[in-house]
Amino acid sequence: MKAMLVNRIGDFFILLSIFSILAVCGTLEYDVIFSLGPSIANLSFYFFGVEFFIIDFICLTLFFGAMGKSAQLGLHT
Numbered sequence: 001m002k003a004m005l006v007n008r009i010g011d012f013f014i015l016l017s018i019f020s021i022l023a024v025c026g027t028l029e030y031d032v033i034f035s036l037g038p039s040i041a042n043l044s045f046y047f048f049g050v051e052f053f054i055i056d057f058i059c060l061t062l063f064f065g066a067m068g069k070s071a072q073l074g075l076h077t
Helices: 002-025 030-040 054-070
Strands: 044-047 050-053
Touching: 002 030, 002 054, 030 054, 044 054, 050 054
Parallel strands: none
Antiparallel strands: 044 050
16 A cells, blocks of 8 residues: 555656646657757746756656656655
């Protein structure tokens, strides 16, 4: 039962990253996303008074999603 919870957490973070990429870039095509990289590098948002860069947020949510889906150490139950 615990393994399913970790898997759902991984699903949530992967979906969050996919929706973030779609919202920022307007597409999910790799060539377009990679070509927009330098132009969105300085985009940021504020959450509870703390500034987060969009690129960092997307990379972290992709990383957490991959960890949850593969049950890496720290998320393994």
